[in-house]
Amino acid sequence: ERCFKGWKKFGSSYYYFSNGRKNWAESRQYCREMGADLVIINSREEQELIKEANIYTWIGLSDAQTEGNWKWVDGSRLTTVYWRKGEPNDAHKDEDCAVYLNEVVSLNTWNDIPCSYEAGWICEL
Numbered sequence: 001e002r003c004f005k006g007w008k009k010f011g012s013s014y015y016y017f018s019n020g021r022k023n024w025a026e027s028r029q030y031c032r033e034m035g036a037d038l039v040i041i042n043s044r045e046e047q048e049l050i051k052e053a054n055i056y057t058w059i060g061l062s063d064a065q066t067e068g069n070w071k072w073v074d075g076s077r078l079t080t081v082y083w084r085k086g087e088p089n090d091a092h093k094d095e096d097c098a099v100y101l102n103e104v105v106s107l108n109t110w111n112d113i114p115c116s117y118e119a120g121w122i123c124e125l
């Protein structure tokens, strides 16, 4: 089995938690350069796994292509959803990328924010 230094193994995937912050596209690029992509959340277990993430952390979810049609970076539709109450709200009609909000800030939920915002990120391989 290959060794992924700094990656956390869970089920059949590996997860990388960033230091530092980037916008959504740059975060995604960082993951792709390592053969991974931003994290896709398909289960309560996976949502629980990312609890140690920073306050604002990009996940691989966006509706940039068609407003209101949230899709994972692999093109798949949402199965489980963990939106914070009242989200996604496309505030100022400018929120097309999703962040994970940690337990302390907002009880382990998601929010849509502008894709240009700088946040931490999680890659999944």
Ligand code: 2F8
Pocket: 087, 089, 091, 095, 111, 112, 113, 114, 117
């Ligand atoms: O009240 C919810 C609202 O809070 C913030 O805007 C004031 C969020 N923006 C950022 O975190 C950048 C909105 O996304 C959120 O809907």
Ligand code: CA
Pocket: 087, 088, 089, 090, 091, 095, 111, 112, 113
């Ligand atoms: Ca929002």
